[in-house]
Amino acid sequence: MAKKILVLAEVRDHSLRNVSFEAIAAGRQLAESGQVVVALLGEKIASLGTELLHYGADRVLVVEDEKLKNYSSDGYSQALLEIVNQENPEGIIIGHTALGKDLAPKIASKLNVGLISDVTSIEVEDDDVIFTRPIYSGKAFEKKKTLDDVVIITIRPNNIEALDKDGSRSGEIEKISANITDLRTIVQEVVRKASDGVDLSEAKVVVAGGRGVKSAEGFEPLKELASVLGGAVGASRGACDADYCDYSLQIGQTGKVVTPDLYIACGISGAIQHLAGMSNSKVIVAINKDPDANIFNVADYGIVGDLFEVVPLLTEEFKKI
Numbered sequence: 269m270a271k272k273i274l275v276l277a278e279v280r281d282h283s284l285r286n287v288s289f290e291a292i293a294a295g296r297q298l299a300e301s302g303q304v305v306v307a308l309l310g311e312k313i314a315s316l317g318t319e320l321l322h323y324g325a326d327r328v329l330v331v332e333d334e335k336l337k338n339y340s341s342d343g344y345s346q347a348l349l350e351i352v353n354q355e356n357p358e359g360i361i362i363g364h365t366a367l368g369k370d371l372a373p374k375i376a377s378k379l380n381v382g383l384i385s386d387v388t389s390i391e392v393e394d395d396d397v398i399f400t401r402p403i404y405s406g407k408a409f410e411k412k413k414t415l416d417d418v419v420i421i422t423i424r425p426n427n428i429e430a431l432d433k434d435g436s437r438s439g440e441i442e443k444i445s446a447n448i449t450d451l452r453t454i455v456q457e458v459v460r461k462a463s464d465g466v467d468l469s470e471a472k473v474v475v476a477g478g479r480g481v482k483s484a485e486g487f488e489p490l491k492e493l494a495s496v497l498g499g500a501v502g503a504s505r506g507a508c509d510a511d512y513c514d515y516s517l518q519i520g521q522t523g524k525v526v527t528p529d530l531y532i533a534c535g536i537s538g539a540i541q542h543l544a545g546m547s548n549s550k551v552i553v554a555i556n557k558d559p560d561a562n563i564f565n566v567a568d569y570g571i572v573g574d575l576f577e578v579v580p581l582l583t584e585e586f587k588k589i
């Protein structure tokens with residue numbers, strides 16, 4: 269059945285986040301032969317519309333407003349709800365990011381429909397659409413469908429594959445305005461800690477260090493390996509608590525959830541709270557001196573050894589490829 273699906277694009281530092289393209293792919297699945305409409309909200313972002321078309325959007329609705337320069341749940345929900353009222357989509361897809369986790373429940377409650385959050389895959393069978401999402405910190409999965417007329421989901425980054433970018437795809441880009449009033453909070457400025465490039469929650473490769481890294485300097489070989497692989501550096505809470513790195517790198521139950529194609533755990537014991545943030549990675553490599561470390565129970569490949577010997581060797585080998 270042809271449906272109209274609305275996708276929210278997410279912009280950071282004037283670039284579209286990958287989850288926007290993944291959400292378009294999810295939208296294509298739900299829309300079947302229908303339309304995928306993308307809402308692009310922000311300030312000075314209209315030029316990003318074409319890229320959304322190249323990734324499979326049929327239409328892009330651009331709302332440029334200085335009140336949308338920085339994310340606020342009031343501003344974004346007003347703009348998005350105006351688009352929803354205008355377009356009457358049968359589905360709304362938002363990334364399961366910090367922004368999406370804040371915005372999606374607000375949109376769902378305003379529309380008085382249920383929200384299926386943190387979706388990792390979608391199966392469309394005849395008129396049934398089944399959404400899979402992890403529960404109990406990734407130890408099990410549940411399959412859900414909605415009985416509401418409008419389905420709202422958030423999708424976990426790095427799980428639903430984006431369509432290949434195709435510059436020959438075209439569609440409409442429309443500039444529209446939204447009546448954004450009564451903002452209760454105004455974000456004046458967002459000051460981000462400097463990061464070394466690749467966004468941890470969207471990285472295809474994560475090289476993570478734990479207490480076994482032993483110091484802030486001990487992270488240097490991990491950074492080099494991550495850079496050779498085009499990945500990001502992450503950490504266990506043990507490493508963050510020991511002040512070897514910033515808490516923004518923490519992966520786990522009380523940190524970020526990542527699902528890269530490749531996760532390399534270096535000097536991490538594999539506590540259950542850490543596994544909650546990475547055990548759904550596609551391939552897990554563990555490097556640990558202790559052959560009985562729990563991390564080996566979830567690893568696809570295990571290297572028993574000293575990370576300070578193994579990591580530089582891996583880096584040298586990957587440099588040759």
Ligand code: FAD
Binds near residue numbers: 478535539
């Ligand atoms: P350790 O457990 O100390 O392990 C260090 C490992 O390094 C050991 O296995 C050791 O064999 C190995 N090692 C040492 N030297 C070397 C070397 N030279 N080469 C190779 N291997 C070496 N933790 C998280 O990670 N994320 C969370 O979000 C999180 N949330 C939590 C929430 C709660 C409520 C609680 C109670 C705990 C939480 N924790 C979390 C903490 C968690 O329980 C563990 O304490 C933590 O993950 C341990 O970090 P680690 O593996 O780096 O350190």
